[in-house]
Amino acid sequence: MHSYRTIEEIDDTVETLYEIQKSKFITHLRHVDNEEDAREFITAIKKRYFDARHNCSAYVLGEKADKQKSNDDGEPGGTAGNPILEAIKKNGLTNIVVVVTRYFGGIKLGAGGLIRAYSHAAALGIEAATTLEMTPFAQLDVAVSYEHLATIEHYLRQNEIRSLDADYAEGVTLHLLIPPAETEKISEDITNLTAGRAQIKNGDEQLIAIRI
Structure with missing residues (x-):
């Protein structure tokens, strides 16, 4: 039996907002125990924000954090899903799914700007959650x-x-x-x-x- 870190399981989701160059990045995250729950959460956020240009996501599962997946959802490869995943890993968390929704503000951020924006948006959401040491x-x-x-x-x-x-x-x-x-x-x-x-x-x- 191994110790691991996750976020508290609550009825509602954690939500944070980050704005840069008129683009809005809305972060939602939740404790999940399996891939089915992670996928259902991602789908639910996409339906809720159907008018957004991108709903990028990542999740990490398992006591050893050995199940990991990210999705750029139309952003240039490696500029969205992976920064979200790295934010999760940097905090040593597992059994968590994070979705960052972007409403494009008309100003392009470039690859580096996107990586920083998605990384920061994910970090804000994680910071707002309650972390647990199992x-x-x-x-x-x-x-x-x-x-x-x-x-x-x-x-x-x-x-x-x-x-x-x-x-x-x-x-x-x-x-x-x-x-x-x-x-x-x-x-x-x-x-x-x-x-x-x-x-x-x-x-x-x-x-x-x-x-x-």
Whole structure:
């Protein structure tokens, strides 16, 4: 399981506007998990801005960012889709699709100007989104008596250890989320704090979204 960066999944899309030489560059982006969702988003933006001259796009998918595609949508080759893709890669993001819509203002920007404009427009959109670090955590289920609960909760606060909702019955079962490399140390600490009375069970690893 690998850590990776993506953007927050929200109901609406992120939208930004950049103007240069009377041309308008409108950027939309969204979190997507597969190529079908990416293509559907691109199609939806094209339908929404059907009167625009260009709707250029790029997306990156997969935990290893190994699925990448860009489209110049009529702009000179390499001046639109690739700069958008490079903006995504520069920010180390995956599972994201970006579409930059251009309304031509009547003044030609030239190849270099187009590359800079699409790159900047994409960067503005990415900057406006909330970035998440998808980080592997191992779940540690810790069953303790109420006698030791305050001690363990104090230890968790001191060490900034994340946890899911606890189960309360005759005793308490805490569901801790631990960086995999730290599970052994934290298990030992909890064992020592409870004089060996805690029942500790290792759970599965999972990816947790952390805002950055």
